[in-house]
Amino acid sequence: MIHYKTRRIGAFILAGLFGAAPCAFSAALFTDVPGLSAGAQASLVAHYDGRTGVATSNVTSSTVNSWTPVDGNGNALSGMVVTNTGHGTAADSHISYDGSSTLTFTDPGSGGRYLAGALSNAQSTDFTVLWRGHYEADAPFATSGNYAYNIGSNDISHQRDDGGGGFRVEMYNGTTYAGDDIQVYDSIDTIWSTVITVNSHTAYANGTNLNIVGSPTNNVDANAGIIMGSYSSSGYDLVGDMSQMIIFNSALSDADRALVEDFLTTVPEPSGTLLLGLAVLPFLMRRRTC
DSSP: OOEEEOOOHHHHHHHHHHOOOOOOOOOOHHHHSTTOOHHHHHHEEEEEETTSOEEESSTTOOBEEEEOOBOTTSOBOGGGOEEEEEEETOOGGGEEEOSSSOEEEOOOSSEEEEEEEEOOOOOBSOEEEEEEEEEOTTOTTGGGOEEEEEETTTTEEEEEEEETTEEEEEEESSSEEEEEEOGGGTTSOEEEEEEEETTEEEEEETTEEOOOOSOOOOOBOTTOEEEESSSBTTBOOOOEEEEEEEEESSOOOHHHHHHHHHHHHHOOOOOHHHHHHHHHHHHHOTTOOO
16 A cells, blocks of 8 residues: 655545545645746756655555646656665665655665655756755765765756765765765755756756866756666665755756745745645555555
């Protein structure tokens, strides 16, 4: 049995009362960020919103089975679902959900778990990824690097790795490119943004440029694979939280990027009414499935 968590109050309450499975999606970036340019809207690939689309193994479990994104109007994009995948002996419970917005990744050191799938995107040299969450400092193998995500064949990625006497943000596309030390952001939910063009890459934390060095040659393949919470099946796993990831098939302008970062900074949590609905839902829908 798989249970989908959403933030649509009516869907939870009425579904529980009248027997319909709560599969509605309601996150809508274009409504939440009305000033987003037409070009940015047209280039949106997917919005992984932790308030909606997270499937757990059953209504009382926190173990994440999958995460389905939505488009800018809040419609589910089932073709880009990412699913709980593992390497080594780590149990699938090492990716958990708090029931409202946040996925937590842990690593026991004997293996790891990550979310894997594929995007529906056109090939492009320009790309933008923004995510909300944090790295923890005490990750196993922290000096080998811990990845929040890796898209394509190392086409665009985000990791925390040691260097310069501390821990820095890094990108890797066959060559490692390092930026500023990011230890000040450890364990603190942060808005991370990365914008690439054919020959540039810029990474930000809460809008501050992290000064990644180097002169890359960038290209994101069509229908690129996506891994959240690791580099690949070889490891380099995230220890930390993630609640949002928004992906664009373009290099966002500074103005558009700032609008999306502002949204991620202030994204509302589900209401108390919804959380009450979540609390009573297991008693109402013990045998329902989506």
